[in-house]
Amino acid sequence: MFLKRFAILVASTAMLSAPSLAEDQTPIVSGEDEFMWNCAECHGFGGRGDGPLAEVLIKKPTDLTQIAKNNVGVFPADTIFAMIAGRENVVGHQSFQMPRFWQRFQQTEGERGFDKPEVRIKAIVDYLGTIQAP
Numbered sequence: 001m002f003l004k005r006f007a008i009l010v011a012s013t014a015m016l017s018a019p020s021l022a023e024d025q026t027p028i029v030s031g032e033d034e035f036m037w038n039c040a041e042c043h044g045f046g047g048r049g050d051g052p053l054a055e056v057l058i059k060k061p062t063d064l065t066q067i068a069k070n071n072v073g074v075f076p077a078d079t080i081f082a083m084i085a086g087r088e089n090v091v092g093h094q095s096f097q098m099p100r101f102w103q104r105f106q107q108t109e110g111e112r113g114f115d116k117p118e119v120r121i122k123a124i125v126d127y128l129g130t131i132q133a134p
């Protein structure tokens, strides 16, 4: 268990410190807009897990405003980044219904108006950090 957790930590840390990830890079599209276009259909426009697709999914999409609350008040940005990228499996996701956005965003990488996956996912993670319930 510890080892697995540790491996995940190392993996996500390594990924986050990849040279292509510029901390201060301003994304072309805001994290909020990325969220509305890519996530809201399942997770809901307010991130509460009540998007229009939620009822046809086998698993209920997570209420993303409760992430910090469920993690002793700390928003685990690195883990969330890895989950969205599809690099960290979410516990109990054998029938994984959450798209792997790293691969999805790679398909448009380099096209005009589209950032690299790491920039887009980081923008989304930052946005999620702002919608956490107190």
Ligand code: HEC
Binding pocket: 034, 035, 038, 039, 040, 041, 042, 043, 053, 057, 059, 060, 061, 062, 064, 067, 080, 083, 084, 090, 092, 093, 095, 096, 097, 098, 099, 101, 124
């Ligand atoms: C097709 C529906 C769908 C879309 C689109 C989607 N998700 Fe999810 N997401 C889910 C479901 C369902 C789960 C619950 C886990 C599971 O069993 O797959 C989940 C789980 C998650 C989790 C894990 C939360 C936790 O703590 O376990 C995060 C974070 C997340 N989604 C963020 C996002 C973000 C950000 C986007 C957009 C970039 C997104 N999701 C797009 C369906 C979706």
